[in-house]
Amino acid sequence: MVEPISWPDVERLIAEASSTEQLKQFRVAWLGKKGWITAQMKELGGLSPELRRVRGAELNTLRNHVATALDAKQALLEDAAEHEKLLRETLDLTLPGRTPVAGLLHPMTRVRRRIEDIALRLGFSLAYGPQVESEWYNFEALNIPKGHPARDMQDTFFVDVPGLVLRTHTSPVQIRSMQDRQGALPVKVFAPGLVYRRDDDATHVPMFQQVEGLWLDRHISLGDLLGTLTEWVGELIGPEVATRFRSSYFPFTEPSVEMDVGCAICRGSGCRICKDTGWVEILGSGMVHPAVLKNGGYDPDQVSGFAFGMGMERVAMRLFGLDDLRLLYQNDLRYLERFQSGGDAV
Ligand code: DAH
Numbered sequence: 001m002v003e004p005i006s007w008p009d010v011e012r013l014i015a016e017a018s019s020t021e022q023l024k025q026f027r028v029a030w031l032g033k034k035g036w037i038t039a040q041m042k043e044l045g046g047l048s049p050e051l052r053r054v055r056g057a058e059l060n061t062l063r064n065h066v067a068t069a070l071d072a073k074q075a076l077l078e079d080a081a082e083h084e085k086l087l088r089e090t091l092d093l094t095l096p097g098r099t100p101v102a103g104l105l106h107p108m109t110r111v112r113r114r115i116e117d118i119a120l121r122l123g124f125s126l127a128y129g130p131q132v133e134s135e136w137y138n139f140e141a142l143n144i145p146k147g148h149p150a151r152d153m154q155d156t157f158f159v160d161v162p163g164l165v166l167r168t169h170t171s172p173v174q175i176r177s178m179q180d181r182q183g184a185l186p187v188k189v190f191a192p193g194l195v196y197r198r199d200d201d202a203t204h205v206p207m208f209q210q211v212e213g214l215w216l217d218r219h220i221s222l223g224d225l226l227g228t229l230t231e232w233v234g235e236l237i238g239p240e241v242a243t244r245f246r247s248s249y250f251p252f253t254e255p256s257v258e259m260d261v262g263c264a265i266c267r268g269s270g271c272r273i274c275k276d277t278g279w280v281e282i283l284g285s286g287m288v289h290p291a292v293l294k295n296g297g298y299d300p301d302q303v304s305g306f307a308f309g310m311g312m313e314r315v316a317m318r319l320f321g322l323d324d325l326r327l328l329y330q331n332d333l334r335y336l337e338r339f340q341s342g343g344d345a346v
Contacts, residue, residue, distance in 0.1 A: 119190035137172035170212035178296025216305030253286020283310035
C-alpha cells in the first residue's frame with residue numbers, strides 16, 4: 001500500500017530528487033496504474049456525490065501539480081546532465097594541430113634531377129638503357145674484349161641467361177644512343193641510371209647510380225670536352241670549385257682523362273679523404289674511341305666526340321656533406337629526413 005501523500009511533501013521530495021531514475025520511481029508510485037493518486041481516484045465511487053465532487057477536484061489538482069512538477073524537475077536534471085557533458089567534452093582549441101606528413105624526395109632523386117636539369121639546359125637530351133644488359137653492349141662494343149683486364153675492375157653480377165649481366169656502368173647507353181640515331185648528328189645525350197658492381201664499403205655500394213654523357217658531331221674536340229665538363233661541374237657543385245684534368249686510361253676512349261675537383265674537406269691542404277692530394281676524382285671521360293664509334297654505326301673519319309661517366313653518389317656526398325655513402329640506401333627515414341630542409345643548393 002502506497003503512503004498517503006500531501007502536496008507540500010510531494011513538492012519537497014521532487015525538489016530534493018537528484019536523478020531522473022528517482023523521478024521515475026515517484027511517477028510510478030503516485031501517478032502509475034497502481035499509484036497512490038490513481039488508487040484514490042478509484043475510491044471516489046464509494047463516496048456521496050457531494051464528497052466525490054470535492055475530493056475528485058482535489059485529486060485532479062494534485063495530480064496535475066505532481067505531473068507538472070515531475071516534468072519540470074525532469075527537464076532540469078536533463079539540462080544539468082547535458083551541461084556537465086558539454087563541459088567535459090570541451091574542445092581545447094589551443095592545442096597545436098597535427099602537421100600532415102609530407103612526402104620528401106630521396107636525396108639521390110634530387111641530385112639526379114639537378115644533373116638532368118643542367119644537362120637539358122646545355123642542350124643534351126636524356127637517354128636510358130636496360131639494367132640487365134648484354135655482355136656485348138656492356139663490354140665488347142665498348143672495346144673491352146673477353147679476357148681484357150678492365151673487366152676485372154668491373155667484376156660483376158651475371159644473370160642465369162648466358163651473355164647477360166647486370167650492367168656495370170651506363171656506358172652501354174652510348175652504343176644504344178648511337179644506334180637509335182642511326183647515323184644522324186649530333187648525338188648529344190645524358191644517360192642517368194642504376195649500375196651494379198661487386199663492391200661494398202663506406203664509399204662503394206653494390207648498386208649505385210651513374211650518369212653517362214655523350215656528344216658526337218663533326219668537329220668535337222678535346223677542347224669541347226674540357227669546356228663542357230668544366231661548365232657542367234661548375235653548375236653542379238658551384239662555380240668556385242677548383243677543377244683539374246689528368247690523363248688516364250679507359251678502353252673506350254682515346255685519349256682518356258679524369259676530372260678532379262678540389263677536396264671539400266681540407267680545401268686543398270691534404271686529408272684522409274683526398275689521400276693528402278687535395279683533389280678528389282669526380283668523373284672519367286675521353287674522346288670516343290674509333291672502335292666504339294664503329295660499333296655504334298658511325299664513321300670515325302667523319303665524326304668525333306667525347307664521353308664521360310660519373311658516379312652520382314659521390315656528388316650527393318659532396319653536396320650534402322656525407323661521409324658514408326651506404327647510409328643513403330638503408331632507407332632510415334630519420335637519416336633521410338635530415339636532407340629535407342636546408343638543401344637549397346640541391
Ligand atoms: N664507364 C666508366 C666507369 O664506370 C666511366 C667512364 C669513363 C665513362 C670514361 C665514360 C668515359 O664515358 O669516357 O668506370
